[in-house]
Amino acid sequence: MSEQDPGQPDDHPHPEVPSEPTGGGFGQQPAQWWDRPVGEGGQEPFQPPGQPGQPGQPGQPGQQAAWPGYGSAWGAGPAATAPYPQYGTPQGPSGPHTTPLGRNEGNGRRRRGTVVWAVLLVLVAALVGGGVGGAVGYRLAERPTASNVLNEPLPSVNPAATAPVGSVEEVANRVLPSVVQLVGAVGEGSGMILSTDGLILTNNHVLQAGGGNRQLQAVFQNGTRAPVQVVGTAPDADIALVKAQGVGGLTPVTLGNSDALRVGQQVVAIGSPLGLSGTVTSGIVSALDRPVDTGGIGSGQETVLNAIQTDAAINPGNSGGPLVDMQGQVVGINSAIANLSSGPQSSGSIGLNFAIPINQARRIADELQRTGQATEAVIGITVHDASPAGAQVVSVQPGQPGAAAGLQAGDVVTKLDDKLIQDSDALVAAVRSHAPGEVVTLTVTGAGGGQRTVQVTLGSQVIGGH
Secondary structure, three states: OOOOOOOOOOOOOOOOOOOOOOOOOOOOOOOOHHHOOOOHHHOOOOOOOOOOOOOOOOOOOOOOOEOOOOOOEOOOOOOOOOOOOOOOOOOEOOEOOOOOHHHHHHHHHHHHHHHHHHHHHHHHHHHHHHHHHHHHHHHHHHOOOOOOHHHOOOOOOOOOOOOOOOOHHHHHHHHHHHEEEEEEOOOEEEEEEOOOOOEEEEOHHHHHHHOOOOOEEEEOOOOOEEEEEEEEEEHHHOEEEEEEOOOOOOOOOEEOOHHHOOOOOEEEEEEOHHHOOOEEEEEEEEEEEEEEEOOOOOOOOOOEEEEEEEOOOOOOOOOOOEEEOOOOEEEEEEEEEOOOOOOOOOOOOOOOEEEEEHHHHHHHHHHHHHHOEEEEEEOOEEEEEOOOOOEEEEEEOOOOHHHHOOOOOOOEEEEEOOEEOOOHHHHHHHHHOOOOOOEEEEEEEOOOOOEEEEEEEOEEEEEEEO
16 A cells, blocks of 8 residues: 555545554554544644643644653654654654554553552552461461470479378388398399398298309498308298398388288389399289299299288399388288299299288298297198199198197198188198197088088197208
8 A cells, every 4th residue: 555645534445454664663653544643624733731732823734742751742744753752762764653642542541541450459469468467477476485395494303302101202212221132143132131230031042042052142222242141041931041241230121010911002012123123113912811832933942821912013033022011111021923934934023923921931030040940830731622622631640730630531621710721722821821839720521521610729840940
């Protein structure tokens, strides 16, 4: 299409698509009919703000009217230039770019609309961001400050504090100075001090730790050591007395009364299990008058006694140590444990542990010290287990208490005083819990089925000495 004279409409009913710019400059457009300058044809020329025209005077062709701040030509003809002093309008070969009124007006509106919307979006984003930030800050301020126990100081220590009376701690503090560890060439055990000059009560099977010559050392709680000498033994009762040499000023234990014990009563066991001296455990009396073999694991001794059963942990090395009540009084000698294994090796405590009642041990130890020999009570009969329960008499020794009481072979003893007799071990243990010379009542079922009671004055036999 040929370029038309500015201000003259094209003969075609519709304008053609404008051709590509020929100048190559930024934003240049060919002059078209819509580029006609305002003011031709008797129309009032448009005056930009800040430069009003003279009243009654039409704009002149070629007159330059710059828009303040933008440098665009307004009301100019084809020869008018449109400088852009603030933005540096690029120049093409055919001169500066002319800006049509219609286009600049539309672009300006779109620009202003875009700016308005951009401002509104920024305001909305600021409000939303501020609200979110405020909410987050408020929540953070509400959240409690985290604490770290690693930064806290250690609790204060009161050296003058004393343990409550009757507590395990108080009992341990009271009894520990009176407990020793007995160490030999092949093992160790425990013992309790009976006198200030070193008399010590322990189990007879603990002496095996010293080997064939029974050489042992006593290790006291302060770490001092002293050799010990055997005073006397009662293997059938599993009791032994030894004395530490060259010592004095020791603290003896306090002996209690095992006959006063009740099932459920709290007790404390102290000793040297597995060589760990000064070990303290606690529990309760879980049963009384339990007939058990207290000869010690692998001792080969046939020692059946009415024992105290406790769940206070007892392990190899505890033997000979004290079982005490909550007044710190000795009520038993820790001696045996129930064992799950079939061999000589112990499986350790399973909560079924046994102690010799101190009343029995005290009598035997006193005899060993005073007379040099120990005795135990006997009836003078042999027995085996009866069915379904009881101890059946196999034979009666002439001249012994059983014969004097009228016991006969085939009789079944079912009770001694108020203690039920379940088997032969129960009868032996019940008899040994008494002292020689005491009178007991036996409940007996004869071979023909008749039941009767007989009284027996217990005899005596020597079971140990120096």
